[in-house]
Amino acid sequence: MKASFSKHIAVSGRWASALLLLTLLSTVHSCIYPYEADLNETDPVLIVEGELAIGDISTFTMSLMNGFSRNSEPVQGVDAQVEDEDGNIVLRSIESSYPRYSDRLGFGYGSGNMAMLDSRDLSPRGKYRVRLKVLSGSAQGEYVTPLMEATLPPVIDSISYHKPPKGSQEKTMYVAVSFHADADSDRYYNVTYVETWRHFSLVYTDSWYDEVNNVVEMEGWDNPEYICYGHNGPIVRNISTEYMSENKIVNYPIIYINEDERKISDIYKVSVRVRSIPPDTYRYWKSLDDVSQVTGDLFSPIPSSVRGNITKVGDPSVMVLGNIGASVESTLTRYVNSYKLSFYRTPNSLYTKMDEGTVDDAEKCADPESWPVMYATNLRPYEAKFSEMSGQYLYHTWIPAWCLNCMTFGGTPLKPEDWNPVFD
Amino acid sequence: MRKRIISTALSAGLLLGLAPCAHLLAQDTLTLQDTLKVRMVEADSLVKVMRMVSGKEIFIAVPAGDESVYTVMEPLGKWVGVAYEKLSGGGYVITKHGERTYLMKGNTIKADLPLAYFQKESRQSDQQVAVRTEEALYLNKVYEIGDEHHRSTASKVTINGHVRDVASGEAVPGISVIDKKTGSYSITDNYGAWRLTLPTGGNTLSFSGFPMEDMDLEVIVYNTGTLEVNMKEKVTTIKEASVSAEAIAYHRSAKMGLEKIQFDRIKKIPAAFGESDLIKAVLALPGVQSVGEASSGFNVRGGSVDQNLILLNDGVIFNPNHIFGIFSAFNSEVISGADLYKSSIPAQYGGRISSVLDIRTRDGNSKKVTGSLGLGLLTSRLELEGPIVKDKTTFILGGRTTYSNWILGLLPEDSSYHGGKTSFQDLNASVTHKFSTRSTLSVYGYYSRDKFSFSSNTDFKYSNLGYSARFRQLIGDLTTMEVSAGRSEYDNVVNSDMDYDFGAYTYKAFIGQTWGKLQFKHQFSLHNTLVAGFDANHYSLLPGTMVPYGAMSGIREKALPSQGAIEGSVFVNDTWDIGERLSLDFGLRYGMFYRFKDEGIAGGKFYHAPELRFSGKYSFRDDLTFKAGFNTLRQNIHLITNTSTISPMDSWHLSSPDIRPQDGYQVAGGVYYSPMPNVDLSLEAYFKRYRNALDYKSGATLIMNEQLSDELIPILGQSFGVELMAKKTVGKLNGWVSYTYSRALLRDTREISQFPINGGNWYNAPHDKPHSLKVAANYKFTHRYSASMNVEYATGRPITVPIGTYWYGGMRRIAYSDRNSHRIEDYFRLDLAMNVEPGHYLRQLAHMSFTFGVYNVTARKNAYSVYYTIDSFSSTGVPEGYKISVFAYPIPYINLNLVF
Secondary structure, eight states: OHHHHHHHHHHHHHHHHHHHHHHHHHHOSOOEEEOOOOOOOOOOEEEEEEEEETTSEEEEEEEEEOOSSSOOEEOSSEEEEEEETTSOEEEEEEOOOOSSOBTTTBSSOOSTTEEEEEOTTOOTTSEEEEEEEEOSSTTOEEEEOOOEEOBOOOEEEEEEEEOOOTTOOOOEEEEEEEEEOOTTSOOEEEEEEEEEEEEEOSSOOSOEEETTTTEEESSOOOOTTSEEEEEEEEEEEEEEOTTBSSSEEEEEEEEEEETTOGGGSSEEEEEEEEEEOOHHHHHHHHHHHHHHTSOSSTTOOOOOOOOOSOEETTOTTSOEEOOOOEEOEEEEEEEEEHHHHOOOOOOHHHHHHHHHHOBOOHHHHHOGGGHHHHHHTTEEEEEEEEETTTTEEEEEEEEEGGGGOGGGGSOBSOOOTTOOOOBO | OBOOOOOHHHHHHHHHHHHHHHHHHHOTTOOTTSEEEEEEEEHHHHHHHHHHHHOSEEEEEOOTTOOOEEEEEEEHHHHHHHHHHHHHHTTEEEEEETTEEEEEESOOOOOSOOTTTTSTTHHHHHHHSOOEEEEEOOSSSEEEESOTTSOOSSSEEEEEEEEEETTTOOBOOSOEEEETTTOOEEEOOTTSEEEEEEESEEEEEEEEETTEEEEEEEEEEOSSEEEEEEEOBOOSOOOSOOOOHHHHHHHHOOOOSEEEEEHHHHHHSOOGGGOOOHHHHHHTSTTEEOSOTTOSSOEETTOOGGGEEEEETTEEOSOOEEGGGTEESSOTTTEEEEEEESSOOOTTOOSOSSEEEEEEEOOOOSSSOEEEEEEOSSEEEEEEEEEEETTTEEEEEEEEEEOTHHHHHTSOTTSTTTTOEEEEEEEEEEEEEEEETTEEEEEEEEEEEEEEESSSSOEEEEEEEEEEEEEEEEETTTEEEEEEEEEEEEEEEEEEOTTSGGGOEEEEEEEEEEEEEEEEEEEEETTEEEEEEEEEEEEEEEEEEEEEOSTTOOBOOEEOOOEEEEEEEEEEEEEEEETTTEEEEEEEEEEEEEEOOOTTOOOOEEEEEEEEEEEEEEEEETTEEEEEEEEEEEEOEEEEOOSSSOOTTOEEEEOOSSSOOEEEEEEEEEEEEEEETTEEEEEEEEEEEEEEEEEEOTTOOOSSOTTHHHHEEEEEEEEEEEEEEEEEOSSSEEEEEEEEEEEEEEEEOSOGGGOOGGGGOOEEOTTOOSEEEEEEEEEESSSSEEEEEEEEEEOOOEEOOEEEEEEETTEEEEEEOSTTOEEOOOEEEEEEEEEEOOOOOTTOSOEEEEEEEEESTTOOOOOSEEEEEOOTTOSSOOOEEEEEOSSOSOEEEEEEEEEO
16 A cells, blocks of 8 residues: 555656646736726816814815816815804905915915915814805805814824934834823824925035126035925824824834935924824725725725715715814924934935036136037036146036036925924 | 345355355264354354255344354254354344244234224324335345335335445435336435335336436335435446436426535536635536635625525534635535525525525545545645444544645735735544434534735734534434534634834634524425424624734724624425425524623614515426525624625624614526426526615724724615526536626615715625626546536626825825726636546555646636725826736646545
8 A cells, every 4th residue: 555655646746746837837927917997087076175273374275186187276266264163153264475385385375276264263172164165167166064173182292213223224214203192082193294304406516607708607606506495295194092002102103214315415304293183084084095005905995985074065965075174283393414314325326427427528628619518508617627737727527407406306495484493 | 124135245255154064064974963163154144054954944134234243053953943042142033934934133023914904093003013124236126115014005105215325335415316107206315315205016216316326226115114225426427318306406396596516516617726616616606706716705696795604514604715715615525515595595594695505514434444635736635534333433534734835935026925925724524423224413523724914014814613513313204303503613813013013913803603403304295394493593702802912012902892692593494296386385484683782882682583485386397397486584693894805804793783684585586497308407587685784984994993883884785687507417518507697786875965875876786797607517538537617707896996186185195986886807717627537446545536727728817806006196196007816827737636
């Protein structure tokens, strides 16, 4: 019996090996493929974003989602008011003009699609309803929220920066937030953060080309594109302490930064606002995240439209996207400079690219006849070459203009009105 | 009285063994003082010698299984007397009639009719005459049932028996038993039992059914009795026409929507990686769908996955799949078969509103210890079975394990599943003891475990556990009693967020069900059978617990209140044949459910309601039948899920004050036509409606939610369809082709102000696939070589697609269409396989069979799931679509099966 068994197993082993190899070759491919669906157009859908910020300025921005053939467009002509639980109007829209940007209001707000209210004096103990009006266009009409009770914020304990351990090959750090609230408070939170940073152009020079006089000057140039300010956000994260033993969040990562990201090359600032939200609002944000990001998994929830708490007066079946809440926010801002952070590494590829575009030809660079041409081809004088022998500057090297423009790395030379670095 | 038929071989051996004695007896020199030594012979052999020595007619009826041996060493003059004494001491009663002597155990032969034999009361005495049991093995023989000297005065008597496999001694279900004289019929049940009422006198009984070779037995019926039939497995292609059990079911039974799946048919349907699979066989039937290849559970006639009652030896299985649906939880080597009830659900089943899949395991070979070893590319299995006491007590043990981690490790590094791990094991065990042909006790056990992880962040585990016992007793000739009890458990564990120490947690959910059932089946007459009984369940649930994972976790321990309930039902079902053409099946089930009070919640909740089960059939001709049926059903247990397939995070919940039982009805009708023997055509149509099924609000939190009922929406469901099927059950080419048109729709009935799903309009259920074509075919070239083919086509299932994107909360978001308003591409798959059976060499210790084939021959990249992602900071605003195909390429496989 033993011999018979061995013989069978030996034979079966040979067969199995051959087909095992064949199976390996046929199955070891990724099973995720691009998919082009026939995506239908939709009627314009109103999107409302904003928060009734008790103790601060409240803003409500409205736009129309137009499907894939056209981008979303702002809604022109909006108005807002806040009513108390008795139906009395307690706040109306105010005019605003913000030529610069701020963490709260972003860039260039004050255009027609944003309604602004001064809610600094609203009582955090009240109940409020927000009523929005679109004065014209396909979304014309009135929109209203349910009566909302203001929520009280947690206390932000810290914003911390976490680098990989020494010796690690990891090249990403993260910014984390910690906060806590009373044990019997709500356990759902929105954490909104805005990143703002200052960065410079790749290189600095005092030399500049006087186009009018066809002269390369060696000093006196105040490069308007040397310092830039970048900005990202506001971005909202949804966090819950429902399953935590304490109503507390410790070092929750909110931002991941690679070592070669320009935002940490000089001064970097994070402003965090945390507010408590009711369970319905938490579910709204969670489902937004799920259907937009957490998809494709074998066990992902089936996606579906996510409505908020805003309905059209007179026709509640009309789809409106967005969720408005009433809350008091806690805020915390932290600045850090590159020297203290000691994490940023300028990618060598930038300098390599600069070197490839640099003209260091003595004859050419010293010839004024070539300067207009070089200037026209987006080259700029950079470094003066000095001759020890003659004791004179011979010529300037010319480099690509982008090396002297901080906007190469994004941002704007426009300084935020609330930029006021104070370091720990 | 039991008369044992001795096989030719055995007789020859005994005669050879007695040859020296015969020679001795023949010697003229033997005197009465010479000692005749006969040692260790069985009773009938002893009687043979007695006949030779005495020269008289001596007859003995040795009971089956009686292997007592006798030794008689006495002088020849005393030898016969001592032999009688020995036999008497062995329990044999000696009766003399004239020159003949009869030896029987426990009975005597009466030569005279009792007084008042011809009076009415004499029928009672007919039943008092000992039932005589025959064991049938040979075709060319006339079997006598009942005592020739005590013939019944009734024109008809009831005989019963079992059909067993001659090789293994195991019961064979699904065999049709037809009396050719009267046309009355029976089909062997899961225990191989059959019962017929026949006229006294000569009859011809025809036994046929897959996979056994047809048998016609000539019987003479004198009185009630038992006929135990041993059939052998078909080796050569059947040529003669015979009526299949399926044809019987079509034209004789009022039940409709019943599909019987047998072990050998399961093995013939090609499946992924060559693993023969019960659930894959079920999915090949019309009216049964799944949402995709890697999906747990199945949908029957538009019902959801939790609306199917899946029973393994009467115990409930809550998750019938391994590795997210690629393999089923059932080891096909230990399965004898399964019955799937799609519409006419007998009243003895309850608790789910869509279907019942009743699976039975085999008892094991009662003759010798055998087994099989199966080697596949992803799994291996070992099965052992055999007698503990020959022909009385048997065991069967089957286990499977997988080693599939190697294939996940070979996926490209950018694949989400690279480096993932997955494994499962399952174990089946049972012991069956036959006290007699009339009573049997079986004890079963089942355990399965799954474990998998696809990333370093999360891993999943779940397990099924079941154990039960069943006792079956024939009471008289017309009544069967069956009592069973057991326990089923299912638990799932998820470790999640393991990359974020502070938030890492372990989530667990558990459900346990203790059950008991008592059922009687009584045959009032040839035309009327009644089944009645009651069953009870006790549920204990832990809907969810969450505990910290790791020392750094800040998660607090939390447990949702445990849930408990008891459920009891009484049922009665009557099958009544009114004449030759009309049959009716009435059933009534009354169910009661009491949900105990949860901690901190005042008061329990009691639900109760009747369930009506009715079906009828009218046969215009022997080959043309019309059937109709109406069922109402209820369900007190719900699977809470918001995915399209059963996921490890899903949990079961009981009905409560806030979650009402699901209830519904189904109306069905069908026409059945058999144009030629073994070819059956059917057309069935159905309409189902149910309410209080559960859907969820968008963004609902279903895990660890103490206010779960706030997240759930009671839904109205409706499905309808038409199923066409052509089936050929025997012959070189066999299998079936089916086409189904069906719809499954849902509706949220909340007020418009509550933003009902899709505005309160009917919407497609996730498993709605209007068109479905299935082909399952097998062709036998010879008795060793056969080929199998499986074709499946279905409309793509519904999905929800993006209709636009917008900025919100600093990120680009996707807006979606109405739920399930679009469809993925249609599904198509062709599988081919070649089966090589072992040669029938009796002397070979082990036999090896091969199956090699290709799954998804056309390499179609069927979409299991379609999803869209968008770079959160993208400026273009167009989401990118992806589809997941589980089997995107042809999968060749080979399965080796060693039977020893």
